[in-house]
Amino acid sequence: MSDAIRLQTAAARPLVLQLKGISKSFGGVQALWDVDFEIAEGEICCLAGENGSGKSTLIKIITGVHRPDGDAEILFGGRRLGALTPVTARQLGVQVIWQDLSLFPHLTVAENIAFEQNLGHRPRWARRGAFRAVAQRVLDRLGLRLPLDTPVMDLAIAQRQVVAICRALATDPKVLFMDEPTASLTKAETDALLDVVRKLARDGIAVVFVSHRLAEVLEISERVTVLRDGTKVGDFDSEGMTQRRLTELMTGATFDDEVHARDRHDAPIVLQTDGLTRRGEYEDVSITIRQGEVLGLTGLLGAGRTELAATLFGLTLPDLGSFSLGGQRMSFASNRDAIEAGISYVPEDRLSLGLVQPQSIADNIVAPVLKRIMGTGGLIDRGTKDRLVGHWIDRLAIKVGKPDDAVSTLSGGNQQRVVLAKWLATEPKLMILDAPTVGVDVGARAAIFEIVRGLAEAGMAILLISDEIPEVYFNTDRVLHMRDGRIVGEYRPRETLMTALEAAVHA
Amino acid sequence: MREQRLPAIRGTEAWLIVVIALMVLFLGLATDTFLTVSNLFNLLNVSAINLIFAVGLLAVLVAGGIDISFAVAASVVQYLTALAVEQLGGGSWALGFALAAGFGFCLGAINAGLIHYFRIISIVVTIATFNVFFGFLMFFTRGVSIYDLPDWWLDRVILFETQTASGLFAEIRLPVAVMAVMVLLSWVLIHRLNIGRQLYALGDNPDGARRIGINIAAMHFVAYGWLGICAGIGGLMQANYVQEVVPNALYGRELEVLAAVVLGGARLGGGRGTVLGAVLGVALITITSNGLNLLGVTPYAFQMVIGLVILVAIIATNLQSSGLLGQRRRVRS
Numbered sequence: 001m002s003d004a005i006r007l008q009t010a011a012a013r014p015l016v017l018q019l020k021g022i023s024k025s026f027g028g029v030q031a032l033w034d035v036d037f038e039i040a041e042g043e044i045c046c047l048a049g050e051n052g053s054g055k056s057t058l059i060k061i062i063t064g065v066h067r068p069d070g071d072a073e074i075l076f077g078g079r080r081l082g083a084l085t086p087v088t089a090r091q092l093g094v095q096v097i098w099q100d101l102s103l104f105p106h107l108t109v110a111e112n113i114a115f116e117q118n119l120g121h122r123p124r125w126a127r128r129g130a131f132r133a134v135a136q137r138v139l140d141r142l143g144l145r146l147p148l149d150t151p152v153m154d155l156a157i158a159q160r161q162v163v164a165i166c167r168a169l170a171t172d173p174k175v176l177f178m179d180e181p182t183a184s185l186t187k188a189e190t191d192a193l194l195d196v197v198r199k200l201a202r203d204g205i206a207v208v209f210v211s212h213r214l215a216e217v218l219e220i221s222e223r224v225t226v227l228r229d230g231t232k233v234g235d236f237d238s239e240g241m242t243q244r245r246l247t248e249l250m251t252g253a254t255f256d257d258e259v260h261a262r263d264r265h266d267a268p269i270v271l272q273t274d275g276l277t278r279r280g281e282y283e284d285v286s287i288t289i290r291q292g293e294v295l296g297l298t299g300l301l302g303a304g305r306t307e308l309a310a311t312l313f314g315l316t317l318p319d320l321g322s323f324s325l326g327g328q329r330m331s332f333a334s335n336r337d338a339i340e341a342g343i344s345y346v347p348e349d350r351l352s353l354g355l356v357q358p359q360s361i362a363d364n365i366v367a368p369v370l371k372r373i374m375g376t377g378g379l380i381d382r383g384t385k386d387r388l389v390g391h392w393i394d395r396l397a398i399k400v401g402k403p404d405d406a407v408s409t410l411s412g413g414n415q416q417r418v419v420l421a422k423w424l425a426t427e428p429k430l431m432i433l434d435a436p437t438v439g440v441d442v443g444a445r446a447a448i449f450e451i452v453r454g455l456a457e458a459g460m461a462i463l464l465i466s467d468e469i470p471e472v473y474f475n476t477d478r479v480l481h482m483r484d485g486r487i488v489g490e491y492r493p494r495e496t497l498m499t500a501l502e503a504a505v506h507a
Numbered sequence: 508m509r510e511q512r513l514p515a516i517r518g519t520e521a522w523l524i525v526v527i528a529l530m531v532l533f534l535g536l537a538t539d540t541f542l543t544v545s546n547l548f549n550l551l552n553v554s555a556i557n558l559i560f561a562v563g564l565l566a567v568l569v570a571g572g573i574d575i576s577f578a579v580a581a582s583v584v585q586y587l588t589a590l591a592v593e594q595l596g597g598g599s600w601a602l603g604f605a606l607a608a609g610f611g612f613c614l615g616a617i618n619a620g621l622i623h624y625f626r627i628i629s630i631v632v633t634i635a636t637f638n639v640f641f642g643f644l645m646f647f648t649r650g651v652s653i654y655d656l657p658d659w660w661l662d663r664v665i666l667f668e669t670q671t672a673s674g675l676f677a678e679i680r681l682p683v684a685v686m687a688v689m690v691l692l693s694w695v696l697i698h699r700l701n702i703g704r705q706l707y708a709l710g711d712n713p714d715g716a717r718r719i720g721i722n723i724a725a726m727h728f729v730a731y732g733w734l735g736i737c738a739g740i741g742g743l744m745q746a747n748y749v750q751e752v753v754p755n756a757l758y759g760r761e762l763e764v765l766a767a768v769v770l771g772g773a774r775l776g777g778g779r780g781t782v783l784g785a786v787l788g789v790a791l792i793t794i795t796s797n798g799l800n801l802l803g804v805t806p807y808a809f810q811m812v813i814g815l816v817i818l819v820a821i822i823a824t825n826l827q828s829s830g831l832l833g834q835r836r837r838v839r840s
Binding site for chain 1: 698699700701702703704705707708711712714715716718719720721722725726729778779
């Protein structure tokens with residue numbers, strides 16, 4: 001079936017790029033095995049696969065960063081290419097919008113968009129007028145507006161994304177790769193971005209879209225190319241494909257989307273807030289979380305969820321209201337007090353806020369509990385430390401070489417587990433998880449929620465913050481909806497349809 | 508939409524102008540010597556060499572590097588140039604400038620090469636070359652100054668002079684004109700050429716710069732090479748000003764200039780800074796020490812006061828751009 005579709009697209013539109021028999025190994029590790037990939041003018045194709053499936057290696061080969069092994073063949077516009085270097089790839093019109101955007105924060109919007117005009121090391125005048133004209137032309141083409149003379153660092157993330165797209169467009173690309181372009185966008189911003197992508201495709205640009213958000217993948221693309229463990233599973237028509245089927249293709253395993261909600265209304269209250277208010281962030285928040293309960297907190301970005309979590313974790317002080325933990329009124333001078341009292345917080349941006357990347361896995365895990373592993377004379381007791389670290393690595397099934405390896409050597413999913421281990425080591429009563437699956441692939445997500453449910457079973461109270469509705473719907477006992485700093489609704493997954501919750505949040 | 512945007516006077520520069528204006532006003536009222544032609548001309552002559560160094564250093568800071576070897580490199584250039592013109596039988600200003608710029612560029616290129624090809628961070632490389640350059644100089648000169656420079660070099664070229672009320676002559680000398688040219692050239696390089704934009708980009712986001720196809724090696728050689736040229740020419744002018752070549756005369760100057768450029772808004776770490784800011788930073792420090800002198804403050808207090816001025820100015824500009832609060836908010840959002 002996939003062959004039929006490919007022929008159909010090929011017949012309708014000329015192919016821009018064809019890769020045949022791409023293999024690549026690094027040291028002893030085979031990252032890609034004999035992969036074929038092709039894309040036609042004006043086509044939107046998604047490259048789907050878990051972390052480590054070979055997506056980024058494939059992108060790096062197409063952009064000339066890596067050279068494929070053996071007798072691979074790369075055809076551009078039907079012509080066979082010899083060696084592909086980053087420079088020739090760019091000259092051919094292959095552009096990548098990297099996940100980190102790779103913009104220049106102190107330069108203005110116009111300077112960023114028109115940066116191509118600056119390249120080369122022969123002296124030429126840098127003409128502001130020309131930068132502005134190029135930037136304006138690209139923005140007009142997309143029908144968007146941006147302040148041209150503002151430094152990019154002053155823009156919101158969604159606007160920066162637009163700048164990155166404009167910068168790629170200013171070079172008249174033939175093939176555009178977008179690596180996780182929506183990872184930090186809200187639903188509305190994502191929709192706007194997808195509209196832009198469609199517009200580019202109508203103009204004949206071939207777009208290769210890489211995303212972990214499968215709903216979006218299926219919405220935007222005509223075709224999905226699935227990679228698993230460095231091999232190509234196949235090309236699939238997006239029409240008629242479901243998220244569940246795509247997940248199975250990507251992971252080779254089946255996952256059940258099942259409501260896991262349990263009724264915990266008899267359990268003792270762990271956390272209770274009473275009219276908690278912090279001006280400009282959240283207002284009059286009164287919530288309870290019970291022992292063993294997983295409470296979901298959802299809402300759009302900027303609804304005040306993360307700000308509320310910051311107060312519960314002692315990072316900010318509320319203006320009004322109070323909260324109590326285990327019946328005792330709490331007032332935290334800092335998050336050290338919160339940790340002491342039994343609250344832990346896994347932040348949204350775990351890679352920068354949650355872990356010290358160059359340090360070892362073991363040192364990261366014991367960071368919040370140094371006092372407990374102290375032996376005689378205030379020195380760290382090696383044995384206690386090893387036991388503690390070993391316990392959590394086993395319990396969370398973290399795949400590590402040695403506990404002394406740097407955290408940066410682990411995959412995203414395993415890093416997430418190290419963050420969890422680090423906070424679990426404090427033996428908290430309440431664990432706050434803020435967007436725990438951002439940038440984590442499907443298989444690892446399922447594993448994380450399994451761990452979370454296990455912890456709740458063991459009596460821990462969990463506050464799960466996420467703007468991914470299915471995530472909270474399937475994995476929590478109760479869902480609170482936050483909008484503009486207020487709690488505006490409470491839902492029980494067993495009594496509500498997911499669509500109703502989605503409609504309420506995106507209304 | 509069409510109109511040419513004037514070079515924006517950003518926060519730091521505007522702030523420095525205000526401080527300098529207040530300082531000038533205060534010193535004008537508190538002393539009867541500050542606002543005299545001879546003192547102002549003297550200020551220009553004195554600050555010219557630091558300004559030449561400062562605009563060169565700015566190119567390196569903007570590109571995300573740092574260099575603390577340039578001041579001793581300037582001394583090395585003085586020595587090499589003195590030897591070379593002696594070998595060549597005297598020489599002239601033209602030859603002197605060419606040699607000083609050439610030697611300076613070579614020393615800068617040594618730094619750039621080590622930083623780029625061996626991927627060593629710039630502060631480590633330039634601490635090492637600082638010691639190598641200075642050690643080389645002391646070893647070969649045995650710490651002895653050179654007084655028998657050629658006549659052209661010792662010639663106090665006077666560009667402008669005027670007789671003051673007291674009957675003394677106030678004069679503007681050659682280093683001021685050379686400084687003006689170097690400031691202008693640096694402004695063109697950093698603010699008006701495509702190369703300057705690439706230097707900013709490199710300092711701002713090195714990974715992004717590599718990905719977009721900037722020739723990183725070329726940019727390193729431009730930045731450190733330009734600083735080398737500025738150091739060489741600054742050294743040539745310093746020898747002209749003091750009429751001799753003293754091996755350790757410029758030792759320690761690097762931190763003074765670095766502080767002035769950072770005071771002028773250049774960010775350690777790259778991507779920010781302007782020529783105007785660097786010039787104002789040097790101006791503020793020069794005026795401060797001159798003012799202390801005129802006020803009769805003991806010279807032993809200078810370094811402390813200048814250090815405090817720099818601290819206060821940098822804290823104030825940071826608060827003004829709400830650096831601390833702003834950053835916290837960004838993380839939270």
